Amino acid sequence: MRFNPRLLASARHIVVFTGAGVSAESGIATFRDKLTGLWERFDPAELASAEGFRRDPALIWGWYEMRRAGIAQAQPNPAHLAIAELAQRVPKLTLVTQNVDDLHERAGSADVLHLHGQLDAARCFDCARPAGAVLELPEGAGDGKRIEPPLCSACGGPLRPGVVWFGENLPEQALSQAFLAAADCDLLLSIGTSGVVQPAAMIPGVALEAGARVVHINPQVTGAGHAREFALAGKAGELLPQLLREAFG
Ligand code: OAD
Numbered sequence: 582m583r584f585n586p587r588l589l590a591s592a593r594h595i596v597v598f599t600g601a602g603v604s605a606e607s608g609i610a611t612f613r614d615k616l617t618g619l620w621e622r623f624d625p626a627e628l629a630s631a632e633g634f635r636r637d638p639a640l641i642w643g644w645y646e647m648r649r650a651g652i653a654q655a656q657p658n659p660a661h662l663a664i665a666e667l668a669q670r671v672p673k674l675t676l677v678t679q680n681v682d683d684l685h686e687r688a689g690s691a692d693v694l695h696l697h698g699q700l701d702a703a704r705c706f707d708c709a710r711p712a713g714a715v716l717e718l719p720e721g722a723g724d725g726k727r728i729e730p731p732l733c734s735a736c737g738g739p740l741r742p743g744v745v746w747f748g749e750n751l752p753e754q755a756l757s758q759a760f761l762a763a764a765d766c767d768l769l770l771s772i773g774t775s776g777v778v779q780p781a782a783m784i785p786g787v788a789l790e791a792g793a794r795v796v797h798i799n800p801q802v803t804g805a806g807h808a809r810e811f812a813l814a815g816k817a818g819e820l821l822p823q824l825l826r827e828a829f830g
Contacts, residue, residue: 584796584811586827592768594673597664598759598784602773602799604684606658606818609651613775618725620644630747634706638739642730643722645742649700650723652682660772660817661688663825670829675762677755679774679781681744694755694762696781698744706730707738716740751780763787772798772817 589595601611612625619640620628627633634641665688668674676693678685681700685693703712710733719728730739745751759781763769769788776782785795794809798821802814813820 582808582811584794584813586824588768588794589667589671589824589828592671592766594675594762594766594768595667595671596675596677596759596762596766596769596784596788596793597667598763598769598771598774598781599664599676599678599680599685600772600774600776601680602775603660603664603678603817604655604658604680604682605773606660606816607655607684609648609655609682609684611773611775619727620725626747629744631706631749634739634741634746638706639727639729642739642742643726643728645700645744646718646722646728647725649742650718652684652700653718654723655682655684657684657688658818660821661685661690663821664772665689667821667825670825675759675766677759677762677781677784679778681742694759696745696751696755696759698742698752700742700744702743703731703740704743705733705736705738706741708733708736710735711743712740756780759784760787763793764791766791766793769793769795770798771795772821774799776803 605611616623628641628644661684676690678693678695679697681697701715703716733740763784764787766788769785771785789795789807797803797812798817800816802812805812
């Protein structure tokens with residue numbers, strides 16, 4: 582059955598659940614894209630771990646600084662903008678993202694629940710004290726090189742990026758708010774996520790079980806196995822503005 586875009590206009594509470602695919606059209610690589618340069622022979626899961634950082638802090642910090650430089654250069658795309666606009670048009674919208682960039686915020690979305698942390702929120706690897714202000718990017722960070730992490734002003738330990746690494750817990754408050762919203766919503770849009778990293782990947786299922794409709798937007802269509810589940814095959818930056826036009830235009 583085809584998804585009726587008008588359901589966006591009549592929804593009481595929409596949850597928008599995003600992954601790396603929503604930022605792909607801003608030029609940010611997704612996690613399943615192959616790495617290049619210094620990091621070519623690594624799997625992202627090896628780089629995104631405390632063990633990886635302990636083994637070689639400059640390699641890992643350099644990788645994240647390169648990603649931060651890429652994000653600083655990037656602009657929100659029509660998908661980020663459509664999500665921010667949708668929030669203005671419906672009674673309630675909860676935006677839950679697995680992304681560590683700030684493109685949703687820069688598109689105008691407020692109160693974004695960042696399940697996997699935020700790149701800008703560096704903290705001490707040893708004592709967990711936040712770095713405070715957003716760190717200035719070092720010269721040439723975008724070129725992709727090893728960079729020694731700055732040191733914590735309190736204990737002298739190395740700073741680490743404010744993201745959730747494999748094997749670590751997700752931020753408790755954001756996670757519980759996300760699950761509560763999923764259980765409460767009547768429509769969930771799952772956009773640009775491969776749905777393989779737990780526990781975030783459970784969120785669409787929670788909404789479905791609670792009676793909501795679930796719409797997946799992804800060029801690689803995943804099966805829509807439930808009567809209330811829909812798969813729209815295509816790019817978020819094209820499909821979302823089109824859906825909004827059809828729902829409200
Ligand atoms: P993935 O890289 O696993 O998946 C990105 C998804 O976006 C894929 O299913 C693509 O088909 C889809 N995609 C690509 N271009 C798109 C476009 N223009 N529009 C819509 N969809 C598009 O990214 P995530 O699902 O976000 O975790 O990955 C989940 C987590 O795994 C990440 O948050 C990260 C990673 O390891 C941590 O860092 C803890």
